[in-house]
Amino acid sequence: MTAADLRPVHLKCEHRVDPLGIDERSPRLSWALASEKRAEVQSAYRVLVAGGEEDLAAETNLLWDSGRIKSGRSLGVEYGGEALRSGARCVWNVRVWDGEGGASSPSEPAVFEMGLLERSGWEGGWISAGEGPAGDMEPPTGDEYDALGNGLAPSPYLRREFGLEKSVRRARLYATARGLYEISINGARVGDDVLAPGWTDYRKRIQYQTYDVTDLLREGPNALGAILGDGWYAGFVGFDPKRAGAHYGTRPQLLAQLDVEYEDGATESVATDGSWRSSTGPILFSDLLAGESYDARKEMPGWNEPGFEDAGWHGVGVEPLGDVPLVAQPDEGVRATEEVAAQAVAEPEGGVHVFDMGQNMVGWARLKVRGEAGTAVRMRFAEALNPDGTIYTENLRSARQTDTYVLKGEDEEVYEPRFTSHGFHYVEVTGYPGEPPLDAVVGRVVHSATPPSGSFECSSPMVNRLQSNIVWGQRGNFLSIPTDCPQRDERLGWTGDAQIFVRTASLNMDVAAFFAKWMDDVEDAQSPDGAFTDVVPLLEGSGLINLSRGAPAWGDAGIIVPWTIYKTYGDTRIVRKHYDAMTRWMSYLHEANPDLLRRNKLGNNYGDWLSPEGDATPKDLLATAYWAHDAKLVAEMSRAIGREGAGYESLFENIKDAFNRAYVTPDGRVGADTQTGYVVALHMGLLPEELRAKAAGHLVRAIEAKDWHLSTGFVGVGYLCPVLTEAGYPDVAYRLLNNETYPSWGYTIKNGATTIWERWDGWTEENGFQSPNMNSFNHYSLGSVGEWLYRYVAGLDMDPETAGYGRIVIRPRPGGGLAHARAEYDSVRGRIASAWSVEGDRFELGIDIPPNTTATVYVPAEGGAGISEGGKPVERAEGVKVLKMEEKQGVLAVGSGRYEFVGRVAR
Template sequence: MIQACDLRCEYLTSPVLGLDVIPRFSWRLKGNGKKQTRYKIIVSDNFDDIERGIGNVWESEKDSSKNLNIEYEGPKLKAYKGYYWRVKLWDEKENGPWSETAYFEMGPLEDWRGKWITMPSPLSFKDPAHRHELFYAMYFRKEFLLNKEVEKARVYVSGLGVYELHLNGKRVGNNVLDPAPTDYNKVALYSTYDVTQYLTTGKNTIGVILGNGRHIRDYGYSKPKLYLQLLVFYKDGSREFICSDETWKVSHGPLKENGIYFGEVYDARDEISGWDSPGFDDRNWSEVEIVEGPSLKAQLIPVIRVCEVIKPKRLWLSSRGTFIVDFGKNISGWVKLRVNNGKRGEKIIIRYAEVLDPSMDRLDTRNLRLARATDEYILKGQGVEIYEPRFTYHGFRYVEVEDYPGTLTSDNIEAMFVHTDVEKVGDFACSSELLNKIHSCVVNSQLANLMGIPTDCPQRDERMGWLGDAQLTVEEAMYNFDMAAFYTKYLMDIKLSQKEDGSISDVAPPYWKRYPSDPAWGTAYATILWYLYFFYEDRRVLEEHYDSLKRYVEFLRKNSPNHLTKLGQHGDWCPPGDKFPKRTPLILTSTWYYYHDTLILSEIAKILGKKEDEHEYRKLAGEIKEAFNRHFLRKVEDHTGRIVCFYRGIKLSPKDRIPTTQTCNVLPLWNKMVPEECREDVFKVLERLIEVDNDTHFDTGIVGTRYILEVLSENGRKDLALKLLLKEDYPSFGYMIKNGATTLWERWEKLEGTGMNSHNHVMLGSVDTWFYKYLSGIKPVAPGWKKIRIEPYFADQIDFVSAKIKTPNGSLEVSWKKQNKEYEIQIIIPVNTVGIFAVPESFKVSAINSKQVSYPSEFELEPGAYNIVLERVREC
């Protein structure tokens, strides 16, 4: 018997409010059955019917194992209307019980009644990170009367750049830095709040604080602005709208300068008691200004919020009388400060940094570039005061607090780790402390760079949605987190960045107009789209983005004479010793990605039934492959007179006997572009480049690093991949760890001066996938995790490995431990999943679930729990 659990609507858990798309339903499975054979979904507009198993709006019963993204096909759903839904499943023997009831609610759809409002003449200031002015925070309020008993109420709100919502003196929700960034000239996201509990019969007041965020002139936008629509449903069946319009009032308040790069200035002396409550005298407040604004779209991704609170690891007094706090790991966010009995008008300055000066006596802020990264709090002088920023965030491990009244202790300061609150679905651990620390660095870096968009870094005057960083880490991110809704939104950002000629920007949203993107960056469009389909079986995203992706590939075709792509400015970015890809030609990486994206497009065309396009782009991919090999593949005699095949790089000096790089050979090996007769030679050249020329170290930038471990593993050298990961001298991940890294560096080098040397970049984090796919051996081989291949790597240096992934079907677990010449493997295969166990070379199965057996080298595992004992039959 099986049952649906963890119900999702558009990837989000119940209740899902403010929908503006036709909903799709998904669920995980639990129980003792092996496979879902049939499902029945019911949707009702009232709770009583749904609890009785009646779908008075829609019922759908089908023979199907599908449990992901099943689209609602009933009558048109109504604006503002709420619906209940649940699922009953059948396995191969019987039907199970109904799932729990979930809830979704439609948003305004086309019924937008408010107006965009702003402050007519706000005070401004100069942010050193930008050429143009920013504005003091704006405080908006609207008082209104409710004469009837309220049944329910919803607020639909978007504040550009960022806002905080209040009702009747209380903060609404725990979203921060809301909404997620978009290209505000095209679309803004709105959030929906259930505010029923905040309202009362009689006088009520809405208050909104509005900050700059990314809605700044330097990125092509105007003053901050607000849109709000409150809908009140009364118990008598009537309803009422209260919307942003000319009747609102606006003023400045205690929050002054604010910006994500700047920091904040908060003057508690200017706090306005009761500004967000009824009865406040706002006669001295200004009338608002009505302005134009973008179209609105529901924010259907996990929100940004405070996800972890971290206490200080160390705290000390500097020689200059400031307090320095070490929080033990590099994060994104801010600190929360508690002050006891300070004097009115005293100013506390909080500075943030990733690293300390070698003297340990001050912060080293040189790598922040123009980011001020400073918060200032001016005391009101009334007992205990608590300060926590609203409209900024910082990348930091260390904080310096200047002019704190009295002695700062660890009880008075804590760090808030702030990021998009994606669900953690993957967990990895093993006996190697170094590998565990690398995994931790990747996870920390990934989270710190999820801020409604996947950013490059959280600390300096950049924090952009670089496509290169995103595409390289998409698979890693999906192993560790539920990224479906997040990446669905980011694909929208990429699509909106596209120009008429098909080009897209290096960053999305395109706050920096970097057109056309380097093909190694632009590939994010195809790559994220493909992994969204493969991991979550999302056909809708393929349909929504197919034409735009096709236009992008056609743009590459137009800029690839003789099928060689001459676009590009980054390539294999940041190899050891440089920012630029030294000896790996830009034309090689760009052409390789042109081939990669064309092949993906042809595969998507096949899935969507576009046969002509499938044939056209598969043929084009073949032509690109031929051109690539004709231009880059070389056959030369080595010192013994034997012919050696390799892919040529840039010859920098006469000493370069075979001018090539690890990346030059890794890329064509990864997607099987190498002619079969040359494959062994090319791989041997790669081995030599690693083991001899670079003493078993990475000599790759971010592109080569993404693929090198997989290429080694798929060609029988998992041992060499692990040796690369276990290195602790430069250049290596272990070198970062030995030098105090808790997040990944942007460069292989330990750099702490000015320039491009972030200490919290995730772009090298692609290696984390290797822990799941090869060390634990978990590989999905069919869309939606319906089929999984398990082939663990029993490395001599590792005593145990444990990996858990909450797949869309349910929990998948693989762990193994070494016991002399035997290895014991624990496996849990979730319902609705086929497991294929591949016995590692040099081993044989001696027992399964305590029964002596003899199995072939590869066999199927049904859903359930397994204890498999393997015995080494010969030394590797």
């Protein structure tokens, strides 16, 4: 057997690297491939799974041996071995064979571990703080207590001591909360998750986390400690904020279980039960919207270590486990991923210091301070400044975004909150003893830890800033769910925002697991008659109108998001899992609109939200277009999972006919002659072929009528530049990209944007700030142009007839005055890169194509000029096939590898 250069790398289970605690009983295994050779393919694979590294290396006592499978498949290979039990640790590797039959060495081992698969595996119950005050701690009063006009209670502190009399081989901690929790063992914090367990509809599903805590335990006495926060469960959530059970529950509770395996094979569990003790401590209150108040004088040194005197503590309330499903967290969770140093500090008023972080972000600030005991330092967080240099907070509405720290009076003190988050560019500090140094405040960036997967850069500093703004907006708004804003009293999972941005999101970061989690939330919120909702998770009693009826372009997220995840990651399980929910949605729409025009107002209809033209685009036109789009996507997903899709193909054609009769004129004019009307008609394939060019011309005329500016809102903005480019007007798309006058991306950047604004006119030179009723400076919807930067400017794309980047398209569209552009993307099959530059009429294109894929490459060849690769005529280049040579470009087919092409563009 010959050795292969081809080798498997980047092993994943359920879209994640070495996940700890999963509850998929047939977990899916995937890998990418690497090779220094061109045109490498996988012809076969063999997966081995064992209970430990030694057994895997020796290929003995295997849980599963797939055998040698003749297949090029490397995505979503389902485990097919013996049934996996709760807590089972599985070590696996894969060997592959190349196209000539050469075998690789086994990959480096990867790991996945099962969580608690049976409800009977949970031994304890939900515990909460006992009744009455503890020790000398008194509840907060006055302004601190009455945040948002409602009472906020101190955070409960919970503890339990236990003994271990033998040496520990292995220990796992399973933990969750109704609310938020932070847990420790022997004084050491467990894990790096924050705001755990994340947001779900706690009435339908609660996530738990799994931690390897073997190294934290010791023979003899040990102690478990936990602190709880109200979080989404019992705190203020959404606009028209309520608490005290208005949404989910009235007080936070903990559920935890420590499973210990001794070296001699014996096992023991420590669970949340009536033996725990409770108190309150230095956290006077902690709320996602209000912020946190912390009195360091109330700290209890050693409270979470063995031997602490807890006679003044109280018992706990205990509730049964209940019937709500407990599920293993399927994504990466929320973490603090970066620190940002303050760039400047000013004093607009006496004793008021404003720190400029240089970047709008989400998370909190770490405070460093020295002073006398009892000194209260207050931090308020804001995205913008008033003209006088004070912080602008009107757009926060009722969200206070305020953290208060009371010093204990020791040497240097360091504080950061636990159970809150803020959206901010500026931190106002008052009460600081003396003059605060620049490093008194450090920003802590917090978001769902979706791994970075892509990057884009070009020769335009403004466009690079736009890409940075898009990524920062994604980081700030992907916090357990895809939220709509991170600062004001809302922070809801608006479905329209998510579907508009999901493709851009998937290029910037690996969001497969993140959206798999959120699609479970989407189905949890679906109404009994099939409607997907406007916000997910659903908050009943939140003051939002008709949220059981999904609005056009919002409810359609229930189709568009799983389709995008399927296309991007080759994930058919998300389609199978939610297929029935999708078909219920389609039936719901059809029953309400038998004439195939989506005119029945089933709930909200936001139209092209926040378009500078207002409601100029007919709402029923947009609604009908989205319904047709849904039908097309469901038809494709049906075929992908072996279901009958012909009915949905027919539905698409019938809606298309109805759309044309109702909204399209014989000369290709659409609806009210708006940019967004043309964009959705063209993007969603709703026009007859003979009218597409005419409609595109009308679109360009509509842009010219706005002095070559866009007028699209949330719905149209992401499709605008791709539609123009596909229709042969890349110069118009670039003109919109490069604009720096209102409305444009460049205008926001010129006026200080470091994230994407909610609205084009969030601040204008003529009018200042928009209405504080709705004016977020950290949204992501209008950043959906990021997809165009990757797919069209850099030219890194996927064949629309495939999924998971099995067939790649490299087709850059140089223009807009750019001298170069580059994108890299870590696809599920490996890294793809496209980098081009122009000097004079010389066009250079370097690409990387991962093994086991093919690519169609378009190289400019103006005037029929020849193309070279690696210094040779392309006809003689290894691994390159010329498909056709046209007047302005060559179309090439390549296998995997690194290629360097040279062509010609018009001067």
